[in-house]
Amino acid sequence: MLTTEELVASLKSVLPAEQVSINETIREQHGKDESYHTPSMPDVVVFPASTEEVIKIMKLASQYKVPVVPFGRGTSLEGHVIPYDHGITIDFSLMNKVLEVRENDFLVRVQPGVTRTQLNKELKKYGLFFSVDPGADATLGGMAATNASGTTAVRYGVMRDQVRDLEVVLADGTVIHTGNLAEKSSSGLHLNGLFVGSEGTLGCFTELTLRVYGIPEYVMAARASFPSVQDAVSAVVGILQAGIPVARVELVDEPSMKQVNLFNDTNYKEQPTLFMEFHGNEAGLKQDVEFMKEIVSDYHCEGIEYETDQAALNQLWEARHNLAYAFIHGYPGKKMMTTDVCVPISDLGAAIDNARAALNKLDLPGGIVGHVGDGNFHALIMIDMNNPEEIRKSEEFNEVIVIDALERGGTCTGEHGVGVGKQKYQEREHGQALQVMERIKLALDPENLLNPNKLIKVKRELF
Amino acid sequence: MLTTEELVASLKSVLPAEQVSINETIREQHGKDESYHTPSMPDVVVFPASTEEVIKIMKLASQYKVPVVPFGRGTSLEGHVIPYDHGITIDFSLMNKVLEVRENDFLVRVQPGVTRTQLNKELKKYGLFFSVDPGADATLGGMAATNASGTTAVRYGVMRDQVRDLEVVLADGTVIHTGNLAEKSSSGLHLNGLFVGSEGTLGCFTELTLRVYGIPEYVMAARASFPSVQDAVSAVVGILQAGIPVARVELVDEPSMKQVNLFNDTNYKEQPTLFMEFHGNEAGLKQDVEFMKEIVSDYHCEGIEYETDQAALNQLWEARHNLAYAFIHGYPGKKMMTTDVCVPISDLGAAIDNARAALNKLDLPGGIVGHVGDGNFHALIMIDMNNPEEIRKSEEFNEVIVIDALERGGTCTGEHGVGVGKQKYQEREHGQALQVMERIKLALDPENLLNPNKLIKVKRELF
Missing domain, CATH: 3.30.70.2190 (Alpha-Beta Plaits)
Incomplete structure (x- = not known):
């Protein structure tokens, strides 16, 4: 194991010094997301400006077996970007250019640090818009990593439906493209779909080619x-x-x-x-x-x-x-916990009833909102993180909601992703398929360096 | 290695005898598809009637390291179902039931041997339809295996967009589900997308849950x-x-x-x-x-x-x-070869021009048709398989079309799949990503038993 000093020196040998930070405030900013999950700081934060720099970082990380967490704007809701194993956090904020608008092809090529409002501002000039709208002004790299969706998915689909190609830097520094510019393809295994929603566990996205739409009449x-x-x-x-x-x-x-x-x-x-x-x-x-x-x-x-x-x-x-934000504002000092199940639409009424009954029974203040056209709803509850009883009740509540959704043939997370918050339900939801996921993770990241122990917790003996 | 007699005896020990066939005609029927690719017969054809029987077949195949090819109706166009390594062909024609129509959820659960016209006949009773329409009356299992599409993809999407869940029997006989019944999910890695289009190389599909649509007003x-x-x-x-x-x-x-x-x-x-x-x-x-x-x-x-x-x-x-069929009918004795590239829509005119020029230059009779809303087009040419010069010219033609499409950022196959016909272009199209696909194949089918050497030809030294 390298010391942090040695790691920083190595990173500074491949990146400009100002793009490598061990500043306490910066590390703190990269040690949390917008959720209630416990913070944990990275050892060092790097700010690459190009794919080439990401390759250099990954080669170093791979050589010295240092964990790496890709970071967009930290708006995730299940602890995805919190580096519990410390190591390097890669902040993509310098890679924030809209590289190409292919107006006639309804395609746009962007760097991962571009945010959705930034992209929509640029697209408006062409009479186009990007449909995925999770609420938060997340980066497109982050949205692809969690397969974000939001209010418009009922009509335009989720993030995965918009991704035509990703440039990805793998654990060993190899660069691949997961797709192409054609509207459809039956060539090779569908890597676009696999990498979208992989939560940084299979590679770092360094460019995205996305489907955009004409602004409706x-x-x-x-x-x-x-x-x-x-x-x-x-x-x-x-x-x-x-x-x-x-x-x-x-x-x-x-x-x-x-x-x-x-x-x-x-x-x-x-x-x-x-x-x-x-x-x-x-x-x-x-x-x-x-x-x-x-x-x-x-x-x-x-x-x-x-x-x-x-x-x-x-x-x-x-x-x-x-x-x-209205809930957060209304309960100063508390943290927000959000459930995120998605059920078949014919079960939605009963699932929401069940959620409201559980809130009442546990005497938890909270609201229920949802993208109901997809069968996806959220219960937002506010927790005092210093009150163990509130934490226990919110966990019990989350579990009631998730188990109910799984029994209805649904999923524990419709759009927020697994991170660390939904890991405990993965085996119950996926059964033996979880082992297939583990084998894929292991095949592509044999040292478990990329956002380790998020999404899938690969059993140590497999490494 | 088992002898064929031993293999058949083993299969008959787990399946009713009438579901195991070494009849020459039946083997011949399972040794070809609708394309110009050279036939090759399986040693034995089995007709399972349930998931349990598929599990038994895969366990035997795995125990004795016998190659297995899943077979729908043999309408593939790139040799997908031709068992060049012989072994067992699993014909899914007995597994042809529509198991459940969830009208209010726009979902249907079917066995893999159900054909698309059979499904649409059933759905019509509910005012629903299944959108994917590749022309041939293929089975839904086969359509999922090749990520088929056809005329309606421009509005409703391709096969991959309709698959909500697959029940899959893996190489070792393990059964998994790749998805769930919810309209969207960010839970775990996206196995639905990975298995759709995997051409029988990752597992046998034994049940499919598909999205259906209301018949338009x-x-x-x-x-x-x-x-x-x-x-x-x-x-x-x-x-x-x-x-x-x-x-x-x-x-x-x-x-x-x-x-x-x-x-x-x-x-x-x-x-x-x-x-x-x-x-x-x-x-x-x-x-x-x-x-x-x-x-x-x-x-x-x-x-x-x-x-x-x-x-x-x-x-x-x-x-x-x-x-x-009109072309096949018009050129008796010849076989049809179909190109299948897909390019960005703004390049479509130039790509079709290029195809027509190549047909003229090579003096090949043929038509050009296409799902032009997707940028996907086919040149249909008729070849006399006893005329080496015609075969050479058709291969030259295919290559001209594919290289042109790849240079435009497109794909060598928009909807027919890779099979054996498009393998030579995989490295050129996918670059280093091909190794990622190989690693996934190897992780899920380490003995290379499932439709070996289709889609991806995994290098022997990796096994």
Whole structure:
């Protein structure tokens, strides 16, 4: 084992000195994410400016068997970027260029440190947009690493659906491309899909080629209030079954609506509410919205309001996106824990009922929100990390939600990823398939250097 | 090594005798696909009726190190199912049940031997359909194995996009599930994506859970003729850029239109033609079609005809689907070779130009057709397999097309897969990523028993 001094000296021999930091504040910033998981600091943080520099870092790490954690903006929610084994954290903030917009191919090539709002600002010039919208202004490298999704997945798909190619630096410094520029391919094994969602455990992403979309001709949003969460969920199932191509459909329950109003100074009805958005041509969209109105009224919708101008649309979605911050703001000193299960849509109502009953039983304050068009919902609960009883209750709550989702054929995480928080459910969810994942990890990173013990905890005896 | 007699005796000890065949005709039927690739017979063909029987077969194969080839209906086009290493062919035709339709979840669970027309017949009762349409009435297991697509991928995606879960029997007889029933998941490595398109080299699929869609409210088809292929392709690019959500858009060139008319007794204009289909609500679709009309007229469209009734729609798409058979019928005694590159859409016109020039230069008779909304096109050429010069020329032609596509950032196969026919281009296309694929194959099938030397030819020294 190298000492930290020796490691830093080695890194400085291959990188400009100012791109290698052991500053305490910087290490602290890279020792946590936005979750409640316990922080842990890296020994050193490096800021590569090119793929070549990432290769040099990985070759050194590989030579000296030093763990490496890739880091975007630290907005992960399950401890993905926390370096519990210390070593090197690679911060991609200097690799933040939009390299190429292939307007006619609906493709864009970016460095991993580009954030989604930065990309959308650039794409707007071309009448294009990038669809994946997890709320946080994460980097695209990080979003690919966790297979992020968010409000628009119901229409445009998740991060994995947008990735056409990744440039990846593997554990030993080899550079590969996982895909190509064609819209579809049956050539070779599907490495795009495998690397997206691998949470930094198989390689460092140094370039991404992503699918983008034309800004729709016409956009309309609606806010519909219901007497109960069940009615709202049933309305969503009805909308999907009618084949209405809704672009976003978000459920915000009553306690969460209260928090929205408090934080945003809005005056929305404090009832279970669906925030919806429709994209299309004007004629088609008007027919869709008429049909949607009939469906929601069948489920006792007590008020529906429409927005078509951009400012009102922005306010509506900002209110939704700020919800997590609204809870954090409302419970000073507490940390947020978020569940993230995804279930078959026909089970969604029962799964949400079960979550609300568990919150009540455990007497935990919290809201339920969700990307209900996908069957994905979150219970947001605020925990005092100095109160062991609250921590215990929140863990019990998480477990109740996850086991229920797995019994319904769902998954423990629809979009946040595994990190360290969902590891304990991996064997239960994947069964023998977990060993296949372990064998793949072992085949590609035999020394377990890349974000070790995240996503998959490979048994030591296999190394 | 077991003798064939010993192998058959072992198989009969775990399967009913009538499910184990060494009949010459049956072995011959399992020694070829629909392509020009040289046949080669298995030693024995087995017909399992359940996952349990597949497990028993794989355990035997694994114990005695006998190669295994999974077989659907033999409609592959690159020699995928030809057992060049002999051994056992597993024919899935007895496993042909639609097990469950989860109407409200838009999901269906099937056995691998179910064909796509069989599935669609069942789904129609529920107002649902399965979107992937490769032309041939392949089995769903086979379609998943090659990541098939076809005419509707431009709107609904390819086979990989529809697979929510696979039950897979691995080389050693272990059974895994690669996914779950939720619409999205960030849990574990993405095994769904990895196994789809693995061409039988990683495991045998014994059950598939697939995404299905509501039959659209309104469907309209159009046939538009153009003075040149270039105009037709430019019109497609224009339609896509306008954001018109076309459900199918197929190019059929002039020689192919002649073959269509000859074979189908139709009287279509013998000009480069786009076959298009639009799905949506009536109002939106009418606005889309009006817009489409403006765009095609900008590209010198010389005639456009619409169909909305089901019989006319069926005739139109049958004509398109019968094209390969129309060529085979028109050149008795010859075998068909089909190129299958996919390029970025902005390169499609130039790539097709290049293909036509190569056909002319080599004096090869053939047609060009394609799923042009994806940038995927096929040149169909007819070869006399007893004429070495024709074989040489067709191989030269294939290579010209593939190298051109790779130089444009495309892929050697958009939908047919690698099999044995596209193996020689894998290193050129994937570079160092090919070694990653080899390591994965080796990790999951260390004895190289599953469809050996297809897709990836793992270097012997690695075993």
